[in-house]
Amino acid sequence: MTRTPVTVTVTGAAGQIGYALLFRIASGHLLGADVPVKLRLLEIPQAVKAAEGTAMELDDCAFPLLQGIDIFDDATAAFQGTNVALLVGARPRTKGMERGDLLEANGGIFKPQGEAINAGAADDVKVLVVGNPANTNALIAQSHAPDVPAARFTAMTRLDHNRALAQLSKKAGVSVADIKKMTIWGNHSATQYPDLFHAEIGGKSAAAVVNDQKWLEDDFIPTVAKRGAAIIEARGASSAASAASAAIDHVHTWVNGTAEGDWTSMAVVSDGSYGVPEGLISSFPVTTKDGEWSIVQGLEIDEFSRGRIDATVGELAEERDAVRKLGLI
Numbered sequence: 001m002t003r004t005p006v007t008v009t010v011t012g013a014a015g016q017i018g019y020a021l022l023f024r025i026a027s028g029h030l031l032g033a034d035v036p037v038k039l040r041l042l043e044i045p046q047a048v049k050a051a052e053g054t055a056m057e058l059d060d061c062a063f064p065l066l067q068g069i070d071i072f073d074d075a076t077a078a079f080q081g082t083n084v085a086l087l088v089g090a091r092p093r094t095k096g097m098e099r100g101d102l103l104e105a106n107g108g109i110f111k112p113q114g115e116a117i118n119a120g121a122a123d124d125v126k127v128l129v130v131g132n133p134a135n136t137n138a139l140i141a142q143s144h145a146p147d148v149p150a151a152r153f154t155a156m157t158r159l160d161h162n163r164a165l166a167q168l169s170k171k172a173g174v175s176v177a178d179i180k181k182m183t184i185w186g187n188h189s190a191t192q193y194p195d196l197f198h199a200e201i202g203g204k205s206a207a208a209v210v211n212d213q214k215w216l217e218d219d220f221i222p223t224v225a226k227r228g229a230a231i232i233e234a235r236g237a238s239s240a241a242s243a244a245s246a247a248i249d250h251v252h253t254w255v256n257g258t259a260e261g262d263w264t265s266m267a268v269v270s271d272g273s274y275g276v277p278e279g280l281i282s283s284f285p286v287t288t289k290d291g292e293w294s295i296v297q298g299l300e301i302d303e304f305s306r307g308r309i310d311a312t313v314g315e316l317a318e319e320r321d322a323v324r325k326l327g328l329i
C-alpha cells in the first residue's frame with residue numbers, strides 16, 4: 001500500500017453512532033477499499049476510557065487499511081491535520097424532547113470545534129455534521145472557521161434520503177436501485193421535504209408512477225420526516241446503525257462522485273438557489289465530482305413543493321436567529 005493515509009477525525013467516538021461507524025471507516029467503506037486511514041477520536045474526558053475500549057476492538061479486527069488510532073479529549077489536538085471530520089458527538093434527543101431543545105445544549109459544542117478545525121485541519125478538510133440539530137450545528141461550526149471555505153461544512157440528510165428511497169421502493173414495488181434523483185429539501189427535522197416530483201423510477205416522475213397524492217401527503221412525507229422520532233419510540237434510543245451507514249454514504253459520495261443521471265441529498269451552504277436564503281445550511285439535490293459538490297439547477301418547483309420548501313427553510317432561518325441570539329454565531 002503506497003497511498004498516504006487519510007486522517008479522519010470522529011467526535012463522539014464512544015457513542016452509539018461512533019460504535020457503528022468506526023469499524024466501517026477502518027475497513028474501507030468511507031473512502032475506498034484502497035485508501036489507508038488514520039483515526040483521531042474525540043470524546044469528553046469521562047468517555048475517553050470507553051473510546052479506548054473501542055480502539056482496542058479496532059486493533060483486534062486487524063484491518064489492513066487502519067494505520068493508527070489516537071484518542072483525545074481536546075478538540076484542537078483532535079482536528080490537527082484532519083482531512084475528513086465527522087462531527088457526531090452531541091447530546092441525542094430523548095423521548096418527548098423536541099430538536100429545538102437541543103440548540104442550546106449542543107450549540108456550545110460546535111463553536112469550539114469550528115475554531116479547532118480552522119486552527120489545525122488540513123487544507124482539503126471536508127466536514128460532515130451528524131450531531132443534532134445537524135444543519136444549525138454545521139452553521140455554528142462553519143461560522144467559526146473563517147479560513148476554511150464554507151462549502152466544506154455539510155450536514156447529514158442522507159439518512160432521510162435513504163429512508164425516502166426505502167419507503168418509495170416498498171410502495172412502488174421496485175428496488176431502491178431503480179430509483180434515481182431523490183431529494184430531501186431543507187432541515188434534518190420533521191419539517192424536511194422529501195420530494196417525489198423530481199425523483200424518477202425508470203426515467204418517469206416517481207409521483208406520476210405512484211399516482212397517489214393522498215399517500216404522498218398523508219403517508220410518505222410524514223413517515224420519512226418523523227422516522228427519527230419513530231425509531232426513538234421503538235428502540236428507546238435514537239437511530240445509530242442507519243445513521244452511521246448514511247454518514248458513510250454521504251462522505252463516500254462526496255469524495256467519489258455521484259453516478260451519471262443521478263444525484264444525492266446533502267445539506268450545504270446555500271448560494272440563494274431555489275429561494276433558500278444565502279448562508280443557511282439547507283438540504284438540496286446535489287451532484288458531486290472530484291470532491292466538490294454542486295447544487296442541481298433549473299428544477300421546476302410547483303406550488304405544493306414551494307410551500308413545503310418554504311416551511312422547512314423558514315425553520316432553518318428561525319434556528320439561525322435563535323443561535324445568533326445565544327451568541328453562538
Ligand SMILES: NC(=O)c1ccc[n+]([C@@H]2O[C@H](COP(=O)([O-])OP(=O)(O)OC[C@H]3O[C@@H](n4cnc5c(N)ncnc54)[C@H](O)[C@@H]3O)[C@@H](O)[C@H]2O)c1
Binds near residue numbers: 044109131188
Ligand atoms: N443527522 C442525522 O441523520 C442523525 C441521525 C441519528 C442521530 N443523530 C445525532 O447524532 C448524535 C449522536 O448520536 P448517538 O446516538 O451516537 O449519541 P450517544 O449519546 O450514544 O453518543 C454521543 C457521544 O458524543 C460524546 N460527546 C458529547 N459531547 C462531546 C464533545 N463536546 N466532544 C466529543 N464528544 C462528545 C458523548 O460522550 C457520547 O459518547 C446525536 O446528536 C443524535 O441526535 C443525527
Ligand SMILES: O=C(O)C[C@H](O)C(=O)O
Binds near residue numbers: 093227
Ligand atoms: O430525530 C432524531 O433526533 C434522531 C435522528 O436525527 C434521526 O433522524 O434518526
